[in-house]
Amino acid sequence: MANESTTQGSRADAAEPRDSQWPLWEVFVQPPGGDPHEHAGSVHAVDAESALQNARDVYARRGEAVSIWVVRSGQITASTPEDMGPFFDPGNDKPYRHPQFYKIPRGIKV
Amino acid sequence: MASKSEQRAEYLLRLGDDRLVLGHRLSEWCGHAPILEEDIALANIALDLVGQATLLLGRAGTVEGKGRDADALAYLREAVEFRNALLVELPKGDFALTIVRQLFFGVFVLLQAEALQKSTDRDLAGIAAKGVKESRYHVRHSADWVVKLGAGTEESHARTQRGVDDLWRYTGELFLADDVDRAVAAESFGVDPSTLESAWQATVRDVLSRAGLTIPATTYMQRGGREGRHTEHLGHMLAEMQIVARSHPGASW
Numbered sequence: 001m002a003n004e005s006t007t008q009g010s011r012a013d014a015a016e017p018r019d020s021q022w023p024l025w026e027v028f029v030q031p032p033g034g035d036p037h038e039h040a041g042s043v044h045a046v047d048a049e050s051a052l053q054n055a056r057d058v059y060a061r062r063g064e065a066v067s068i069w070v071v072r073s074g075q076i077t078a079s080t081p082e083d084m085g086p087f088f089d090p091g092n093d094k095p096y097r098h099p100q101f102y103k104i105p106r107g108i109k110v
Numbered sequence: 111m112a113s114k115s116e117q118r119a120e121y122l123l124r125l126g127d128d129r130l131v132l133g134h135r136l137s138e139w140c141g142h143a144p145i146l147e148e149d150i151a152l153a154n155i156a157l158d159l160v161g162q163a164t165l166l167l168g169r170a171g172t173v174e175g176k177g178r179d180a181d182a183l184a185y186l187r188e189a190v191e192f193r194n195a196l197l198v199e200l201p202k203g204d205f206a207l208t209i210v211r212q213l214f215f216g217v218f219v220l221l222q223a224e225a226l227q228k229s230t231d232r233d234l235a236g237i238a239a240k241g242v243k244e245s246r247y248h249v250r251h252s253a254d255w256v257v258k259l260g261a262g263t264e265e266s267h268a269r270t271q272r273g274v275d276d277l278w279r280y281t282g283e284l285f286l287a288d289d290v291d292r293a294v295a296a297e298s299f300g301v302d303p304s305t306l307e308s309a310w311q312a313t314v315r316d317v318l319s320r321a322g323l324t325i326p327a328t329t330y331m332q333r334g335g336r337e338g339r340h341t342e343h344l345g346h347m348l349a350e351m352q353i354v355a356r357s358h359p360g361a362s363w
Contacts, residue, residue: 022145043147044145044146044147045147046258049254050254050258053250053251053254054147054148054150054151056247057150057154058147058150061154
């Protein structure tokens, strides 16, 4: 797989981290009990099947998984530090976005 | 004529020694595998095998009734007392040879464990059931690698083919049945290894053909391990494996 170059100034999607090893894969592990998949870390592997096996060996040896996803790191589109303002403005000045803002009418059980 | 418990103990030693010796051979890759992830994978498989060996040798010591536990059997026997097949004691070679051996042995152990789940010995049946899950994963790992390497580059193909050529003559011993095997199979305590051969051939030949690898024409097969006649390699391996236990008699860890 050839590394695709990133366009200056755009998000770093589809760019493989520069690495002398095999391609990098991000590993998402679902714990027992129905919680959603969580990012556990990453592994190197030559293809998806071996990425899955390596992920199992590294992140799911002790019964802490019921499902694993692996995805090529370059396939992930990530926010950039420049997104801090516009993306993650916490909305503190918009208290009505939070349910706590609203009074519950009398007689309603929650 | 050996007693029933002697035959059973002998049979359990064969099962345990196969796994212990290969587990140790595999552990020699720790820190030396081609890539970190594969280092971890091989160490995992080694630990599984040593874990199975611990249970099997423990059971062997109990059945034998001479007061030897798994540690005594693993660390205080000489090479001539080991009952493993020759295949598992050969030096680890390169990564391709190691992977081919894992395929050959892994498929054998999987078939054996599947059959042993029906053992009349509840302990042995339980150990086998636990081992089946591990073995399925081991076979998946080694079969994938054999296909990748065999159908890979010119060099990986050549090395994997050399692994097949070097190891094939050690596979026949896995399926040789003697009086001990037949006796434990007759009482459904154990499994006659010769009954596993056709399924083993089918699986292994399928993987090798997908990998574009050929099976050597030789029909000559090495043997001797089950009777304690080993290659020179086992003694050297045991010297390393046993030195700590022998230097500190009675120590526990």
